[in-house]
Amino acid sequence: MGRVTGKVAIVTGAARGMGAIDAKRLIEEGAKVMLTDVLDGEGEATAKALGGNARYMHHDVTRETEWKLVVAETEKTFGPVSVLVNNAGIVDFGPIETTEESAYRRVIDIDQISVFLGMKSVLPSMKRVGGGSIVNISSIAGLIGSPGALAYTAAKFAVRGMTKSAAIEFAPHNIRVNSIHPGLIRTPMTAITPGSEDAINGVANGTPAKRVGEPDEVANVVLMLASDESRFSTGAEFVVDGGMSCQ
Numbered sequence: 537m538g539r540v541t542g543k544v545a546i547v548t549g550a551a552r553g554m555g556a557i558d559a560k561r562l563i564e565e566g567a568k569v570m571l572t573d574v575l576d577g578e579g580e581a582t583a584k585a586l587g588g589n590a591r592y593m594h595h596d597v598t599r600e601t602e603w604k605l606v607v608a609e610t611e612k613t614f615g616p617v618s619v620l621v622n623n624a625g626i627v628d629f630g631p632i633e634t635t636e637e638s639a640y641r642r643v644i645d646i647d648q649i650s651v652f653l654g655m656k657s658v659l660p661s662m663k664r665v666g667g668g669s670i671v672n673i674s675s676i677a678g679l680i681g682s683p684g685a686l687a688y689t690a691a692k693f694a695v696r697g698m699t700k701s702a703a704i705e706f707a708p709h710n711i712r713v714n715s716i717h718p719g720l721i722r723t724p725m726t727a728i729t730p731g732s733e734d735a736i737n738g739v740a741n742g743t744p745a746k747r748v749g750e751p752d753e754v755a756n757v758v759l760m761l762a763s764d765e766s767r768f769s770t771g772a773e774f775v776v777d778g779g780m781s782c783q
């Protein structure tokens with residue numbers, strides 16, 4: 537019997553990268569998972585590779601109407617939702633002086649507003665099943681400043697605070713809400729880091745662990761938080777950064 541057997545999960549931004557590995561770990565341990573993304577080709581292929589306990593849906597996480605459709609389809613396919621992993625996100629690098637308002641708002645919409653919509657949308661389903669676990673993927677940029685990524689930093693700090701507020705509000709319904717704060721993890725999104733591999737190596741060398749993280753190292757924390765092993769943990773921050781934020 538797996539660590540999350542019987543649980544039904546939604547994982548956003550799950551076509552590739554951390555989201556895909558999160559979904560894989562949950563399925564390996566017995567969950568049924570609805571993967572969502574806007575990268576339909578990759579999302580369909582990922583869900584197919586994960587087998588019969590995975591499905592894929594196109595999902596713009598900034599639209600409440602699409603959240604309602606995802607929750608309804610997940611319930612229809614697998615049953616009430618007991619786990620939500622708010623993983624979808626983007627980053628946009630650039631100095632404040634030249635950042636366009638539209639670019640700033642796009643990051644806030646995808647990285648922050650989507651978390652609000654996700655928590656709101658799954659609440660009725662989790663109430664019906666008697667509880668659940670919401671895992672919000674923040675970042676170490678939600679703990680420390682990150683120059684050149686103002687909107688991303690603002691959104692990730694917001695996710696950290698939203699998690700704590702929701703944890704208090706949802707506790708009477710036996711719903712836990714926690715945030716994970718990864719450092720630099722090797723995913724397709726990190727490939728757009730200015731300078732690419734040289735920049736990644738530079739960050740790694742400045743990290744106590746002297747390396748970047750791998751997606752499964754975040755997924756293992758997601759799994760723990762989704763499971764009943766963490767049943768007394770809520771409103772907490774789980775840092776997966778090789779010690780970067782200790783400095």
